[in-house]
Amino acid sequence: MAMLHIVNKSAFGNATLNSCIKTATQGSSILLIEDAVYAAMGNTSMADIVKEAMNKASISVLGPDLAARGMDQSKVIEGISVIGYDGFVDIVAETDNVQSWL
Amino acid sequence: MSEPWEDEEEGAIKKFMFINRKAPYGTIYALESLEVVLISAAFDQDVSLVFSDDGVFQLKKDQDPESIGMKNFSRTYRALEGYDVEKLYVDKESMEERGLTEDDLLVDVEMLSKEELGNLMNEQDVVLSF
Amino acid sequence: MPIEVNGKTLETDEEGYLADLNDWEPAVAEVMAKLEDCELTDEHWEIINYLREYYEEYQIAPAVRVLTKAVGKKMGKDKGNSKYLYGLFPYGPGKQACKYAGLPKPTGCV
Numbered sequence: 185m186a187m188l189h190i191v192n193k194s195a196f197g198n199a200t201l202n203s204c205i206k207t208a209t210q211g212s213s214i215l216l217i218e219d220a221v222y223a224a225m226g227n228t229s230m231a232d233i234v235k236e237a238m239n240k241a242s243i244s245v246l247g248p249d250l251a252a253r254g255m256d257q258s259k260v261i262e263g264i265s266v267i268g269y270d271g272f273v274d275i276v277a278e279t280d281n282v283q284s285w286l
Numbered sequence: 287m288s289e290p291w292e293d294e295e296e297g298a299i300k301k302f303m304f305i306n307r308k309a310p311y312g313t314i315y316a317l318e319s320l321e322v323v324l325i326s327a328a329f330d331q332d333v334s335l336v337f338s339d340d341g342v343f344q345l346k347k348d349q350d351p352e353s354i355g356m357k358n359f360s361r362t363y364r365a366l367e368g369y370d371v372e373k374l375y376v377d378k379e380s381m382e383e384r385g386l387t388e389d390d391l392l393v394d395v396e397m398l399s400k401e402e403l404g405n406l407m408n409e410q411d412v413v414l415s416f
Numbered sequence: 417m418p419i420e421v422n423g424k425t426l427e428t429d430e431e432g433y434l435a436d437l438n439d440w441e442p443a444v445a446e447v448m449a450k451l452e453d454c455e456l457t458d459e460h461w462e463i464i465n466y467l468r469e470y471y472e473e474y475q476i477a478p479a480v481r482v483l484t485k486a487v488g489k490k491m492g493k494d495k496g497n498s499k500y501l502y503g504l505f506p507y508g509p510g511k512q513a514c515k516y517a518g519l520p521k522p523t524g525c526v
Contacts, residue, residue: 196339196383196384197307197340222309229383231385248353249354251350252351252352253310253351357475359475361474365473365476368478368482368485
């Protein structure tokens, strides 16, 4: 069962993304939206944890939320795909189930 | 001619510190804080702003929230100088954790350690958290 | 109460401020001024245009004190004082001029 995990909380000072990464199983997807998009950047203290998670899950980040926050798409961790709202819909349609980490 | 703001009693100035710890857009805290800051500055109070934890993201350059249907209130931080709000402090450690440097910010700030921020906090009459 | 400008009906709030900033055109200021028996001169327009620039730059309508100081910096001391600005906009430069400029009511303005 392919599972999509959606995270919208900033990873700094909030354990949500960490819990999500620990919970996600091989072959699942993680989508970072809203304040969670900061964790997709390559130069933060979260980068190593996120890169590690990419061994088991495919990670994507919502482009409009990056742009809103002034974060440069070209500095996103390599291997994370930057998607738009259409891509968001595609991922939801492709996966069997969605867990929103509210 | 006397104006309403000139009638205010002298000496009623208090030290207000606003502590901003949330990223913009995901929640309404950043925008609400900014509104209260502008109002207190209009009443000639001694205002200082602290940006710590995810609050440092509020000052990130190049914000463009049109695509998520929000107003770009990051531009308003640059108006604070005109409101005589010139004491902006940023937690150095929070910046480093998030891969940010002073060059990433859209206004001039003073970078302080958590200990220095704590000392500043002790000097305030009112501390408001957002 | 909606206002009629160049054949278009524009929404305003209960105090007469434009509901949608994007609806603004110079004729909006003319219509609003006429409703308050105010004749717009070049001096009025100088302030209205400056307010629009200020909003574009900072995304807020300035408080009167801030406007006064900024006008003084840009247009000189003889204009950067409340006597001059209240002379042009007797209902208050914050409220009246911002309204004509299509801006929201200044933050902190009661």
